[in-house]
Amino acid sequence: MGKKKNIMILATKIIFAVLLHFVSSTANSTSSINTQSNRKTTLRKHPRGPFLYPPVQLHLYDNYVVVDNGIFSITIASPEGAITGINFNGIDNILNDHNKNTDRGYWDVNWRDPSKNSKDNLDKLAGRQLDIIVNNENIVELSFKRPWTFPQEDDHVSLNIDKRFVVLRGSSGFYSYGIFERLKGWPDLDLYQGRIVFKLQDKLFRYMAVSDERQRIMPTFEDREKGVPLEYPEAVLLTHPSNSLLQGEVDDKYQYSTENKDNRVHGWICSDPPVGFWMITPSNEFRNGGPVKQDLTSHAGPVTLSMFFSTHYAGIDLGMKFRDGEPWKKVFGPVFVYLNSVPAEDDPVSLWVDAKEEMLMQTESWPYNFLNSSDFPRAHQRGLVTGRLLVHDVKLAYAKDAFVGLASPGTPGSWQEESKGYQFWTRTDEGGYFNIKNVRPGFYHLYAWVPGYIGDYMYHSIIYVFQGSKIRMGVLVHKPPRNGHTIWEIGVPDRTAAEFYVPEPNPTLMNQLYASQRTESFRQYGLWDRYTDLYPDRDLVYTVGVSDYASDWFFAHVNRNVGNKTYIPTTWTVLFDLEDVVTGNYTIQLALASATGAEVQVKFNDGRGAYPPFTTGLIGRDNAIARHGIHGLYWLYSINVLHSQLLAGRNAMYITQTRGSSPFKGVMYDYIRLEKPPY
Structure with missing residues (x-):
């Protein structure tokens, strides 16, 4: 039975792969409708060719549309373009139908009008016009548009919005992509975050999978509401969870962040019936910040996201600032929402394995050839x-x-x-x-x-x-920066602090998922305060040639908690020996993996001088310490060290993070190297 089932799954995937390339040749039926019509229209066509699946059908109603391909159906509010329902494998609605129609499956952006010095605004990008881009038996592509016109509307971002949804014949899922556009001469705009969001039935979807190692039963939204908020409201201590196994754990959506390069598939599993809901992002070309930028995935709710752009783990400098009427256009997506199921007697976790296989197929099919927009090159x-x-x-x-x-x-x-x-x-x-x-x-x-x-x-x-x-x-x-031969080094230049000492978490503030995962242990909550526990009265001292950075170099240079929520700056000392000091300038290569509201000053030997030989100045807003990231943005400084500052014999380098007042102000080091003077 297992072999026959695997053959059937393989055959299904081969047929769908053929469909991916075929549907574009038949995607030739384009029309537009008046969404205010009171007429119901049902378009039904018969299968053509060798296809084993029913045709895709589009049903039009007064204020919503339904697209059904015989495997699943999707209901979309019209003309707003919010997804209100997904019917699949006996589940009438995978989405949380206790939420409002606008709070189930939707696009949104965070933005600001810099001329008004206003706070961030959230715009769910509700459409005003539905266009049927393609409608035939093999593909339906719908466009929900909202043009922007003067005068500026306070609650709407100054962008032309075109949200697209695509359903293919034989596909167990749907695609979504968006086209954002600014025309020349439009007003100034700050744009910070854009994403697509799905909120699922919390009674059904309790098991979340982000990677092979990061999977678990998750708390519900109500569990979090009953809990105790911690330093950041996203972090909650679970005090009355519905699942007693979660009692006393910390839940924080940032504990499930992933680097862009690895953020290809994640989602949720329902055990009865065994159904999976997965967000597949086959390309990173439209994401911001490069391959190692971190962002959110799925988290308690249950919620599944595809983050197109954000300032997470970087700060507002990563936001898009449009000035002096700058024009702009960009396509975000497509992403693929994949639905799968297995027989009741099978292990529901096997749905994760199938989702990874689907991700590989979708990735290999990129760029898709069935999209009907000239803004998406094939x-x-x-x-x-x-x-x-x-x-x-x-x-x-x-x-x-x-x-x-x-x-x-x-x-x-x-x-x-x-x-x-x-x-x-x-x-x-x-x-x-x-x-x-x-x-x-x-x-x-x-x-x-x-x-x-x-x-x-x-x-x-x-x-x-x-x-x-x-x-x-x-x-x-x-040619990497180098002025002379290496005298000593601390760490590995890989742009993270992962090789340094990550302490055990406070046992009352744990996420059990990471209790036995050494490579992911930095994701535990509250590690910044463990520095005070380890160094209550004195700061870290590291002796080159004796100390081991894997056990003796704390992963983050943070402030010390002296009580009453008061945090003071700390100074780390590096002790090293020189046989002699030659004439010329030595160099410290100082690479930082993260910085948040920090200033790093470096002194040698006589640390009592009023003016340090080097300071970074105030740098960084990536917040990686608070958000359980082992890195944020990368910083590199080549520090000139006069030979007169050094001694033959024992030397001390003092590194001070001077900005106090908060547990989250600090830096993570990537790598430090002392070089001899140039040849």
């Missing part, structure tokens, strides 16, 4: 950029596993604070070769960074990718 309309990256530090080497990408023209490393354009990233192979596929036509800089080396690479010229182009970059060489 595969033959895109370009290819190839090359080889070497790295020349002490010696020449292959840039193995390097991140190489195309992003908007800027400066080295500017991609991590870029949101307006598209980004295309890949990893190099063992020999440093890279192949960036499916690049939208446009102007780009080529950027790179190599794990194991500090600094950013940027190719000196702007690259123009045009339709169908194949650009060969040849051999490129990244």
Whole structure:
């Protein structure tokens, strides 16, 4: 039976893969409707060709539409474009029908009018016009539009909005994408977050899966309401959960964040009937901040998101600021909402395995060829950029596993604070070769960074990718910052603080999911206060050649709690020996993995001087310490150290994070290196 079932699943996926390529050739029926009509219209057509599945049907009603392909049906409010219902496998509505129609499945953005110095506004992007883009037996594509016109409406973001939903024949799920546009001369705008949100039936969907290791039974929204809010309202101590196994745990949606490069599939499982609801994001080209930017996934509610852009783990500098009438257009998505099921006797967790397989198929099918928008270029309309990256530090080497990408023209490393354009990233192979596929036509800089080396690479010229182009970059060489040979180093230059000491959490503030996961232990709540527990009266002292950074270097340089919610700055000491001191300037390479409202000052030996030889100044708003991230934005400083500041024999370097008052002000170190004077 198992073998026969696997064959049937494989056959289904092969047939659907064929459909992905076929439907575009039949997507030729385009029309528009007056959504104020009181007439009900049902469009039914018979299957053509060899297809085994029923045709896609569109039903039009007074204030909503239903799209049904025989596997599932989706109900969408019209002309608003909010998803109010999903019927699948005997469940009348997967979405939480206790919520308002506008609070079940929807797009939204956070924005601000800078001219009014107003607070952030939330706009759920309710449409005003429904257009039927395609309607035939193989595909239905619907567009819910909202044009923006002067004068500006206080509750609406100044963007033209086009939300699209696509249902294919034989597909166990639907696609959604959006086109945001500003025209020249429009008013100033700050845009901070855009996403699609689904809120599911909380009595049905209790098991969440974000990765192979990060899966668990989750608390409900009501469990959180009964709990005790902690330092941030998103973090709640569960005091009266409906599942007693969750008693005394901390729940925080940021504990389930994931880097963009890994944020491809996540969602929920219902055990009775065994049904899965999954968010699949087959490409990162429209996401902001690059491949290692972190963002939200699924979280208690139950809620499932696809974050298109946000300021999470970066700060408001990652927001999009439009000034002086700047025009702009960008396509977000498509993302694929996948529905699956298994027989009642099967293990419901097997739905996660199937969802991963579906994610791979959707990823391999990118860019989709069935979308009916000229703003979304298909595969033959895109370009290819190839090359080889070497790295020349002490010696020449292959840039193995390097991140190489195309992003908007800027400066080295500017991609991590870029949101307006598209980004295309890949990893190099063992020999440093890279192949960036499916690049939208446009102007780009080529950027790179190599794990194991500090600094950013940027190719000196702007690259123009045009339709169908194949650009060969040849051999490129990244020369990381270095002034002299290494005397000593602390950490690994990988842009995270993961290699440093992450303490055990407070036993009263634990998430049991991470209790036995060493690589994910940094996601526990309240680790910032564990520094005070470990160093109640004195600060960290690290002796080069004796101490081990895996056990002796705290993962975050935070403030000390001295009681009454008072936090004071701390100074860490690095002790090191020099046989002699040569004439010339030494260098400290200081790489930070995160910074939040911090200022790092560095002194040598006589730490009593009023003016430090080096200070970063006030930097950072990524909030990674509070949001359980092991990194935020990357910072690199090359600090000049006069030989007169050093001694033959024992030396001390004092690193002070000077900004107190909060447990969350601080930095995470990526890597520190002392170099000899240049040759």
